[in-house]
Amino acid sequence: MPPVLKNVILLTVVVLALGGAAWYTYSKHGEDVIPDDPTVTTHWMCETCGWNTSLTERKLEEWRHTPGKLRRDPTQVLSKQQVFLCPTCNTHTVVGALQCKTHKTWYCAISSKGQKLDCPQCAKEQRK
Numbered sequence: 001m002p003p004v005l006k007n008v009i010l011l012t013v014v015v016l017a018l019g020g021a022a023w024y025t026y027s028k029h030g031e032d033v034i035p036d037d038p039t040v041t042t043h044w045m046c047e048t049c050g051w052n053t054s055l056t057e058r059k060l061e062e063w064r065h066t067p068g069k070l071r072r073d074p075t076q077v078l079s080k081q082q083v084f085l086c087p088t089c090n091t092h093t094v095v096g097a098l099q100c101k102t103h104k105t106w107y108c109a110i111s112s113k114g115q116k117l118d119c120p121q122c123a124k125e126q127r128k
Ligand SMILES: [Zn+2]
Pocket: 046, 047, 048, 049, 050, 051, 086, 087, 088, 089, 090, 091
């Protein structure tokens, strides 16, 4: 075998090996690309029983991919709204929550039926 050809083959093998490693690293990294940063969370609350939790981006992604966890019912809710199954009362009424600036309490931002909600305490005070 001429030395030049040998070098070309060797180079090809090295390039393929590197490419494979890079692909492997990339695809492995792809799974970890969602940050599991406890300081960047979204808050979720059950409309029915009041159970609430903070989720990191990664945990939220896990919820989305857990079979049966996410309710997909575009006829009932805004198609973009995510409604999850509550682990406590076992109903699909866990919705995104917001914290009231006045009362510092968490409340459901949009009901599981797609209705916009305000802090219940603020609403009560306004009715007075
Ligand atoms: Zn619940």
